[in-house]
Amino acid sequence: MLDAPSNRPALPPEIARRRTFAIISHPDAGKTTLTEKFLLFGGAIQMAGQVRAKGEARRTRSDYMQMEKDRGISVSASAMSFDFKNFRFNLVDTPGHSDFSEDTYRTLTAVDAAIMVIDGAKGVESQTRKLFEVCRLRDLPILTFCNKMDRESRDVFEIIDEIQENLAIDVTPASWPIGMGRDFVGAYDMLNDRLELMDRADRNKVADSIQISGLDDPKLAEHVPAGLLEQLKEEVEMARELLPALDKQAVLEGHMTPIWFGSAINSFGVKELMEGIGNYAPEPQPARAEPRQIAPEEQKVAGFVFKVQANMDPKHRDRVAFVRLASGHFERGMKLTHVRSKKAMTVSAPVLFLASDRELAEEAWAGDIIGIPNHGQLRIGDTLTEGETLKVTGIPSFAPELLQSVRAGDPMKAKHLEKALYQFAEEGAAKVFKPSIGSGYIVGVVGALQFEVLGARIESEYGLPVRFEPSQFTSARWVHGPKDAVETFAAKNTQHIATDNDGDTVYLTRMQWDIDRVERDYPEVTLSATKEMM
Numbered sequence: 001m002l003d004a005p006s007n008r009p010a011l012p013p014e015i016a017r018r019r020t021f022a023i024i025s026h027p028d029a030g031k032t033t034l035t036e037k038f039l040l041f042g043g044a045i046q047m048a049g050q051v052r053a054k055g056e057a058r059r060t061r062s063d064y065m066q067m068e069k070d071r072g073i074s075v076s077a078s079a080m081s082f083d084f085k086n087f088r089f090n091l092v093d094t095p096g097h098s099d100f101s102e103d104t105y106r107t108l109t110a111v112d113a114a115i116m117v118i119d120g121a122k123g124v125e126s127q128t129r130k131l132f133e134v135c136r137l138r139d140l141p142i143l144t145f146c147n148k149m150d151r152e153s154r155d156v157f158e159i160i161d162e163i164q165e166n167l168a169i170d171v172t173p174a175s176w177p178i179g180m181g182r183d184f185v186g187a188y189d190m191l192n193d194r195l196e197l198m199d200r201a202d203r204n205k206v207a208d209s210i211q212i213s214g215l216d217d218p219k220l221a222e223h224v225p226a227g228l229l230e231q232l233k234e235e236v237e238m239a240r241e242l243l244p245a246l247d248k249q250a251v252l253e254g255h256m257t258p259i260w261f262g263s264a265i266n267s268f269g270v271k272e273l274m275e276g277i278g279n280y281a282p283e284p285q286p287a288r289a290e291p292r293q294i295a296p297e298e299q300k301v302a303g304f305v306f307k308v309q310a311n312m313d314p315k316h317r318d319r320v321a322f323v324r325l326a327s328g329h330f331e332r333g334m335k336l337t338h339v340r341s342k343k344a345m346t347v348s349a350p351v352l353f354l355a356s357d358r359e360l361a362e363e364a365w366a367g368d369i370i371g372i373p374n375h376g377q378l379r380i381g382d383t384l385t386e387g388e389t390l391k392v393t394g395i396p397s398f399a400p401e402l403l404q405s406v407r408a409g410d411p412m413k414a415k416h417l418e419k420a421l422y423q424f425a426e427e428g429a430a431k432v433f434k435p436s437i438g439s440g441y442i443v444g445v446v447g448a449l450q451f452e453v454l455g456a457r458i459e460s461e462y463g464l465p466v467r468f469e470p471s472q473f474t475s476a477r478w479v480h481g482p483k484d485a486v487e488t489f490a491a492k493n494t495q496h497i498a499t500d501n502d503g504d505t506v507y508l509t510r511m512q513w514d515i516d517r518v519e520r521d522y523p524e525v526t527l528s529a530t531k532e533m534m
């Protein structure tokens with residue numbers, strides 16, 4: 001169990017003002033648009049339209065490859081830091097495409113809260129639900145933004161009900177929309193008794209809030225048409241009666257989500273949401289680690305790698321490891337211990353992700369994300385400390401859902417292929433299995449698009465044309481158990497056994513029946529669809 005925040009000493013102010021979060025949503029709900037408005041109000045960009053990474057679901061393969069070429073851009077969009085009021089926000093991007101969901105899951109290990117964006121006309125969609133479940137596993141606090149209220153949307157009570165029923169979380173309205181679609185005029189800020197009106201003339205501007213003294217304030221009638229005002233009063237009254245009031249502790253524990261209604265494209269509701277993130281999302285939280293958890297206020301620096309992105313500069317084959325700082329105050333040039341190899345590394349050129357520019361990070365605090373350029377030493381799941389042997393836990397690796405054999409077009413190049421495959425495996429782009437019988441490799445991914453991207457990258461980065469072919473196997477499971485039990489099991493099932501890129505034993509099969517049989521016949525051995533990253 002993690003310590004409750006109240007049992008911990010006060011955080012240094014620099015850490016206490018940090019909010020590190022991700023946005024979860026179904027493609028098209030408005031994540032990119034909202035991100036852009038965050039950056040706009042965070043002063044990180046001057047104009048909307050500068051965030052180039054668009055909703056990934058709509059990307060064709062060629063778009064994706066183009067994006068791979070523009071890796072500088074996709075990398076700087078992977079983590080973004082900006083200031084809002086007294087807060088420093090770190091927004092970590094989650095790839096929207098379901099083919100890349102493993103990356104998304106791991107990204108969620110690096111944040112302290114999530115913003116769930118839903119489309120007011122569509123409600124809770126499949127991808128949102130999946131991502132929500134991951135947040136729930138980690139008890140992440142969730143704030144909700146119901147977007148596109150400028151369009152015809154569903155009834156507000158219906159939307160709230162759907163979230164409560166579907167996701168089993170209490171919903172409390174932080175704002176209440178006034179009208180919808182063409183009649184949408186703004187929202188009543190239920191937390192601050194303010195009237196917020198939408199400026200339809202300028203999509204990037206926000207009208208000033210109008211402070212009112214409650215729903216009976218005569219000022220309301222000056223701004224809201226009579227019919228809508230009646231409806232607003234009725235609905236807010238009903239909402240106050242039927243829905244739970246905001247309980248900050250319940251939000252922090254992930255049992256309750258406050259919901260804001262707005263329109264990202266019209267910049268409406270975004271500032272209130274940002275205030276909400278500052279007020280209701282948590283400060284940096286302790287990281288789970290062995291043999292002890294790491295608290296952000298510890299003086300010594302510790303951090304962990306949750307993502308690796310390769311070839312930002314294709315000429316140099318460099319990689320950037322994204323590190324979430326778990327504790328302390330980091331300064332450029334610091335010497336940190338890479339716990340897995342026990343080697344010291346001097347972090348001389350760390351990168352901080354200030355919106356569209358990558359900048360050298362002179363300093364960073366617990367909660368921040370920094371990029372560390374390296375030549376492959378840093379892998380997903382690695383921990384860096386100032387010397388202590390600590391290992392951050394809970395960064396999962398998932399069994400792939402699609403398997404294919406891969407061969408080099410030129411058989412003489414098999415060794416090069418191995419190197420390329422292992423590099424991608426370390427980056428987290430694919431799983432690579434070497435069967436105990438035969439000479440080929442089996443590559444496993446979560447979504448089919450990854451095979452294409454992988455093939456294209458091996459060709460462009462290693463000059464190596466490759467062929468993917470159907471594999472006789474469809475499932476992979478990691479084999480766990482006492483060493484001799486695993487060895488005996490492996491020796492009796494060589495046709496099905498492979499090792500992954502970490503050298504761990506894997507059982508490959510095409511039938512669920514096989515997996516059930518193993519569990520029955522070898523009670524000491526367990527087959528698992530996930531493993532902790534080393």
Ligand code: G4P
Nearest residue numbers: 027028029030031032033055147148150151263264265266
């Ligand atoms: P995503 O990253 O979640 O996939 O969504 P994205 O922000 O790209 O938004 C998806 C579409 O929804 C975009 O349209 C965007 O302009 C639109 N959108 C975002 N917020 C709002 C909003 O508050 N109201 C309305 N009406 N639309 C919004 P698009 O890509 O330009 O497609 P199209 O509409 O031009 O066809």
